[in-house]
Structure formats: structure tokens, C-alpha cells
Amino acid sequence: MSDNLESRPESNLVFPPLPIYEWEDTKNTLHLFFQIVGKIRLSLFPKTNHWWHVTLYLSPRGITTRPIPFGNLIFEIEFDFIDHCLVIKTSEGKLESFSIENLSISDFYKKVFSTLADFGIECPIKPMPYDVPFSNIPFESDNEHSSYDKEYVNRYWKIMIQINSVFEEFRAEFIGKSTPVHLYWHHADLAVTRFSGKRAPAMEGGTAADREAYSHEVISFGFWAGDENVRAPAFYSYTYPEPQGLANEPLMPEQAIWNTEGAGSMAVLMYDDMRVSDDPRQAILDFMESAYRAGSKLANWNVKELELTTP
DSSP states (O other): OOOTTTOOOOHHHHHOOOOHHHHHHHHHHHHHHHHHHHHHHHSOOOOGGGGGGGOOEEOOEEOOOOOOOOOOOOOOOEETTTEEEEEEEESSSSSSEOOOOOOOHHHHHHHHHHHHHHHOOOOOOOOSOOOOOTTOOGGGGGOOOOOOOOOHHHHHHHHHHHHHHHHHHHHOOOOOOOOOOOETTTTTTTEEEEEEEEOOOOOOOSSSSHHTTTSSEEEEEEEOOOOOOSOOOHHHEESSSTTTGGGGSSSSSOOOEEOOSSSSSSSEEEEEHHHHOOOOOOOHHHHHHHHHHHHHTTTOHHHHBBBBBOE
């Protein structure tokens, strides 16, 4: 697809290109950074329904754990993608930061845990990557992943800021049970999920985490920067349990498609198709709304009761 952005300078600024082949090594390193920090939150944060306690969040300078309780204090770990450092701070006034440019996974892991130890914070984690195809090296031994292109990291974060804001707008229109807008470090996808309020049939197979996460009917939406299978950034949506005929429902904008090659039907809008549209933010909202309407209609959700109505 040709990049026709010369006539759309605002779109180019807000939603710039993010070609995976130009920053994949950096993306993989960043993903492992997220997993290390995410596992700390997983270890210490009180368990929350549907595994919402494991996630990370966008912040004004990067991506953060938000406050994590430990004993009589709270602490926060934040990736600063302006100064390209990791900041760890506590409610007792302690603060430490270190550069993450060209830092190996091994060095990052050791610096994080030595800082936590200096703060008196004990946090056991399983020090292995979780379900990523590009690495099975223990964190402490991984000197292979150390790429860090700060221009692309900053670009990725700024794109995520824009998408996070659109997702928050979409979330605000729904008064039923919903997740926060949050970043799952498993696949490094930004996601928000709506619930019908009804229990789903017990999932067959999958992990215990999968069965708990999908204990109730959901329609989920997200964005990720691409992976080994999808070689470009994209938005997605799926309905669980999937109702019959879902992939026959219309999607918006016209570039959106149903991908039926996996275990179910996934609505997909490629980032590059969104960013060259006349109104990229509206294209994201249209995609999310059309995927929601498709799933909620066929799954017989009580849509009227779940909509925010303005008096």
C-alpha cells in the first residue's frame, strides 16, 4: 500500500509509520523488559478478576505499573520513554532510575532486582520469558537481546498514547462491566474488553488462566505492533464465545476484514489502513463499534441496557 500522507500532515504526525522490520529487534527487547516488570506486578498485586492485576498502563512519560502494594508502602515502576530510563519510586520517598538504552535483558533484570532489594522489596518471579517465540533464555542469562532504537521506542509510545485515548473514549460509552484500558505484557497488546454480564460456557482446554479470563461473555478489542505471524501493526476484535455467523457481519471502515485462519473469527484493521484514512481516530472508533455491534447482536447482548445515555 502506498503511503499517501503528503496531503495529510496531521495524520503523519499523530500516527506515523511503524514498520516492524525496522525496529523488530528493539521491539523484542522492549517486550522482554515489559515481561520482567509485568511479572513483578503479577507477583505482588492482589489478584483481580480475569487477570486484570497483571497489566501495565500508559503514562504521561511512558508505561507504568501504577502503584503496587508491598507491606506498609506502595511503589511504582515506570518506563520513561522521553529520557529512556526506568524509574522505581516508593511512598517512603526513595527513587532510583537507570538508563535502558542498549541494556541487555540480563543487565536490566539484575538492575531492577538489585534496586528493589536496596528498597527492601522482595519479589519472587519466574525469571523466564512467557510464551514468546523469539526467546526462551532465562532473563539473568540473556545477553542476546539488547537492541534499543530510542527513536522507534518513542514513536511507538506516542502512537500508543493516541490509541489509548481513543480506547478510553470508546470505553466511556459503555456502562456495563469493562476492563480498564491496559497493556498485557504477554503479547504486548493494548486492550479493552466489554462484558455482557452473563457467564460463558466452561472453556474446554486452555490454561487455568484462560478459563478464568473467559469465564464470562466478552467482546475484546486491542492493538499490537505486529509479531512473527502478522508482519505489521494492527487493531483486532473478537467475541467469546463466538456466535455462529460472526464473520458474515459487516465491519467498518471498508478496509477492515474478518480473519478466520485461527481458532475463531477475528476482526482486523491494519494500522496502515487506519493512518491514511481521512479521519484516523474516527476509523478506529468505527472499527470498534462495528465489531461490537456484530458480536453483541449475534450473541444476544442486551445492548440498550449497556449503553451510556446522555440526559
